[in-house]
Amino acid sequence: MxxxxxxxxxxxxxxxxxxxxxxxxxxLELRTIDDAAGDSADPNVKPVFLPDGTWSQRPNPCSGCNLNPNAELAFNRTWHDTTHMESDPTSSVQLSFTGIALSVFCILPPKTAQAITPYDLTFILDGQPVGPPFTRTTDQLTDSYQYNVTVFSMNDLQNKKHTFIMQMANKTISTVALFDYASYIYNDQGIISEETGKxxxxxxxxxxxxxxxxxxxxxxxxxxxxxxxxxxxxxLQGAQADPFDSVSVTRTEPLPNKHRRNESLPSSPCPAPGSSTLDTEKGPPPAYSQ
The missing domain is CATH 1.10.287 (Helix Hairpins)
Structure with a gap:
């Protein structure tokens, strides 16, 4: 045992x-920001789409919408899309999160769609332009919709609250965007507080x-x-010290004779006739008269 x-x-x-x-x-926790459901850690924190009224939440019915991806293949079965014309003000999606890495995902239309299909996105993080633009011409698209396409990704961010903006501001061509969701990595170690900077x-x-x-x-x-x-x-030591502890041993030496009183006494119990030897056990012999 x-x-x-x-x-x-x-x-x-x-x-x-x-x-x-x-x-x-x-x-380390992977969190998502859905276009409609918002932050997986706090549903009250949702993306902000600007200008107001220029983005459509899909797959809700949309008059004049010629891009209709399969909702079953979109994250959480929803997305927001918009078309930006050359003369329009900047269109944007704004995200707020606290984390150390961020990725943004969109749906790309097929090049055969009867609609505006080019992409031209630029990005701003905490007030500063970041990353290369994401661009696709119609010829660079495929014949079918592409889902979960990464349009922006950045790691090694400071562990603090960030504001990210994905925008469409091209003034020479019309472009489109179908925003699906974003993901970020949350790390509760060493978060930098905005109030103290510590x-x-x-x-x-x-x-x-x-x-x-x-x-x-x-x-x-x-x-x-x-x-x-x-x-x-x-x-183990106890077992080695007494190896015969459980073995029965038969003694072969004779036991001492407790009845031998004197080793010099004759071996015969009876004296020879005429002997004067006294029987110490019975006393002196009787006297005889002649």
């Missing part, structure tokens, strides 16, 4: 450590707590393992 117990316990300890590391890695070191605090738990678990494991080993060694 000792061997069985000592075999199971070491396998439990790595599982405990794995659980601790899993908890730490779980601090990091909230939640990760450092949690890391210290998990480190202490791991240390105590390791110490407990070593203590129990050492105690079990000492018990096994004592049992």
């Amino acid at each position: 000792v061997a069985s117990g000592s075999t199971r316990f070491p396998f439990c300890f790595p599982l405990l450590i794995l659980g601790l590391f899993t908890s730490v890695n779980g601090l 990091k909230l070191n939640l990760g450092a605090i949690l890391g210290g707590v998990l480190g202490a738990i791991a240390f105590l678990a390791g110490a407990a494991f070593l203590f129990l393992y050492a105690r079990r080993r000492r018990t096994e060694v004592r049992i």
Whole structure:
């Protein structure tokens, strides 16, 4: 039983450590911002479409809409689209999020559609132009709709609240955009507060707590393992010191004769006739008269 117990316990300890590391890695969370449902972490935070009234939420019926993707293939079965003419004011989608990476996804129309199909998107992050523009001419499109197309992606962002704008501002050609959704990576370690400009070191605090738990678990494991080993060694040494503990042995030496009082007495119990030897057991012989 000792061997069985000592075999199971070491396998439990790595599982405990794995659980601790899993908890730490779980601090990174992938979140989405749907065009209609909003932020997966807070549905009250939704994309802002400008100018008002120029974007259509689909697949709701749309008069004059000639681009009709399959809603079953769109994220959450919805998207927003708009057509930007050369003379129109800038059209845009604004997203707010707190995270360290961002990706934006659109649906591309087929080049055979009887509609305006070119793409020309530019991007602004926290008030600064970022990334290369995303452009597609009609000839660069395919014969069918393309879903989950990445039009913008950026990593290694500061861990703070960001404002992202995807805009259409081409003044020479008419363009289209079908915004589907965005995704970002949220990390609750070292978030920079806008009020103080300082990091909230939640990760450092949690890391210290998990480190202490791991240390105590390791110490407990070593203590129990050492105690079990000492018990096994004592049992083994006891078995080696008394190898015949369970074996029955028959004695062959004669037992001492408790009735022999004097080793010099004759072996014959009766004296010879005429002998004067006294029988000490019975007293002196009787006297005879002549």
